[in-house]
Amino acid sequence: MKLATNEGNISSSNINASSDGGAGGEVTLDVAAGTGSINTTTGTIDAIAAVGEGGNVEMLTFQGTISTADVNTFSEDADGKGGQIELNIQDIEGSIDTTAGTLTSGGTVADGGKIELTTIDGNIQTADLNSSAIEAGNGGNIVSDAGGIGSIDVTNGLLDSTSVDGNAGNIDLDTDEGDIQIQNLNASASGAGNGGTISATASQNLGQITASGTIDASAANGDGGAVSLETDEGNIDTADVNTSSNGSGNGGNITATINNGLGSIDTTSGAYNSTSAGGNGGDINLSTNQGGISVSSLSSFSESDGTTGGNIDLTINGQEGSINTTTGTIKSGTSLGVGGDISLSTVDGNISTASLLSNSTGSEIGGNISLSISEAFGDIDTSNGIIDASSDSVDGGDVSLSVADGNISTSRVIARSEGSGIGGDVSISGNEPTKIDTTNAAPDGSASMIDVSSATGTGGNVKLSAGFVVVSSTDASGGVSGGNITYFGDEVDIADGSEIESNGGILQFGTFTLDQDIVVGATSNQGGSFLDIIDAEIDFIVDGFSEIEIGRADGTGTIYVVSPNFPDPVIYLQPTEDGLPE
Structure with a gap:
């Protein structure tokens, strides 16, 4: 069936091209020119098929x-498929409304x-747009493409391309400069x-993407689908x-990208989940140019032996923008497999987090965690949670925190191997103005520490x-041998009640400024122009280091040796003088 005009409007009530015994008929409504509308x-x-394929509907x-x-x-035929529905405006004006x-x-x-x-x-x-396969077969694709300044608003219903026994269809929403508003996909x-x-x-330009409901590309048994959200400058x-x-499938990757401008990413109204029960976790990548990134829970872990947690990467590429994950946990760890890596990086903003977990509770290695x-x-502040890159059986992952000029605060940093790994x-590094403070208690009240044992x-x-380092307990001990602590x-201060320990490793104290002097074994600090290692702090060093090094090979300052009582052999790497400085 076809209704066509050159420029006039087309208005219709019911059109029935269905078939009780065959394929659905074709329905075409066509306004060839001008501003004529279809209503x-x-x-x-209806172009429903009892046998064969549903008819195509084109407007x-x-x-x-x-x-x-x-x-x-x-x-309704197992050997058929649904017909295509195509609504198309071919020139620069005109909107589509199916509400x-x-x-x-x-x-x-x-x-x-x-x-x-x-x-x-x-x-x-x-x-609602429904291309789902209810009992068998594959879901159909849903495409909505608004060119120019046109916006897309699907908040009045559900876009559904699901499947029961087959593969789900794809959903694609695109606009040039307009906004995209989403309820549930x-x-x-x-x-x-x-x-x-x-x-x-x-x-x-400034087109934004807003999703107030759930975006779901999950799979019960197969692979989860990928989700990609991208703007030029919009939020x-x-x-x-x-x-x-x-x-047994893999989790799908999740990507949110803002390529230019000051647009920000905010996922705090919900959680991102790319986990897998039997396969690998999917990667989660969020990036902006200069806008902030605020997230709640991000999970890419896997739960099966021999699998890998997905990597999680939050990146701000331009000169401004902070990362805030304090309202939820970032978890790329695994129950039995390899922990995924976690990376958070900015150029000129703060990084504030709750817990970051890349640990493996099975027989594989923990993932690496990097904040830069x-x-x-x-500033980097992880004191609202813990950092855990540990492994229950083999190697723990590495943890790296670095700033240019800001401060760094942590609570518990765990990269321990519970097994033979x-x-x-x-x-943890900064520059001369930086203060590193590892003495903050964890949110659950447990004591602060760094554990790489x-x-x-x-x-x-x-x-x-x-420039200024404040440390609490640090454990680099090992069943075979311990690691080094530097x-x-x-100024280096060791908090009261701390234990600094390793069996066989080297403990080194040195200045950040190469020509600064060091005072060792005094009863009190000598002032801001010295690195003081006082008697009370020496008492926190547990016997077991192969040696304790004072100074650094490239240091040029003098080491003043008063009456230290170190528990292990000491090597001075810079020139020494006995007694307090005059």
Whole structure:
């Protein structure tokens, strides 16, 4: 069936091209030129197939609007599939509005058909779009493409390309300069198939993406689908995003990207989940140009032997922008497999976190954790949680925290091997103005510490380097041998009650400024121009180091030796004088 005009409007009530014994018929509504519109909101268009494929429904205007109620093109035949639904405005004006009804190209036992809505410069508003496969078959794809300044608003309904036994269809929302507003997008697979991919892109200028509901590309047994959100300069605000696999498949990757400008990413209204029960966790990558990144829970862990947790990467590439994860936990660790890596980096902003967990509680290694502020001023504060890169059996992951000019505060930093592996290395570094403070109690009240020990293997190494270093207990011991502990600072303070320990490793104290003097073994500090290692702090050093080194090979200051009582052999790496400085 075809209704066509050159420039005039087309209005219809019910159109029935369904078949009780064959394929659905084709329905075409076509306004070839001018500003004529199509309006079917007073009725339903049916092109349903009892046998074979559902009929295709096509609505075309040149510059006029398209408004619809219900459109049904699904197939009830296991060997058929749903028909395609295409609404297309071919020139620079005209919008699409389907909020008066549902577009359904899904199949009861067949593949869902494709639903495609396209404008050149106009808005697209929808209610439910359904290309799902209810019992068998694959979900159909859903495409909404608004060119120019056109916006996409799908908050009045659900976009559903799910499948039960097949693969879910893909969902693709694209605009040039308009906004994209989302309620719920569902491309999940509840049977043996894979989740579909979901993408939303505002490719130019200040177009924003806002998702107030759930974006779901998960799979019950297969691979989770990938989710990609991208703008040029606009903000990205989301709630829950789920690309997990509850079976043997892999979690899908989740990406949110702002390429230019000051746009920010905010996921604090929900959680990102790319985990897997039996496969690998998916990667989570969030990046902006200069805008901030604020997140709640990010999970990419895996729960099966021989698998890997997904990597989690939060990056701000430009000169401004902070990262805040204090409202939730970032977890790339695994129950039985390899922990994924966690990386948070900015150029000029703060990094504030709750717990960061890349640990492996099985027989594999912990993932690495890295936090970096590369230029100008910015603080790192992880004291609202713990950092855990440990392994229950083999090697712990490495932990690296670094700033250009800001301060660093931590509570518990754990890179321990509970088995025969090597403890991970911990490096915390800044510059002359930096204060490193590792003495903050964990949120659960447990004492602060750095633990790179190994139960039956070799302890990892610890190095803290900045203008001012305040440390609590540090454990680099190992069942075989311990690792090295290095403190470089123009002032180094060891908190009361701490224990600094390693069996066989080297403990080194040195200045951050190479020509600063050192005083060892006095009863009190001598002032800001000296690195003081007083008697009370020496008492916190546990016997077991192979040697204790005072100074550094490239240091030029004098070491004043009063009456230290170190528990292990001491080597002075710079010139010494007895007694206090005059």
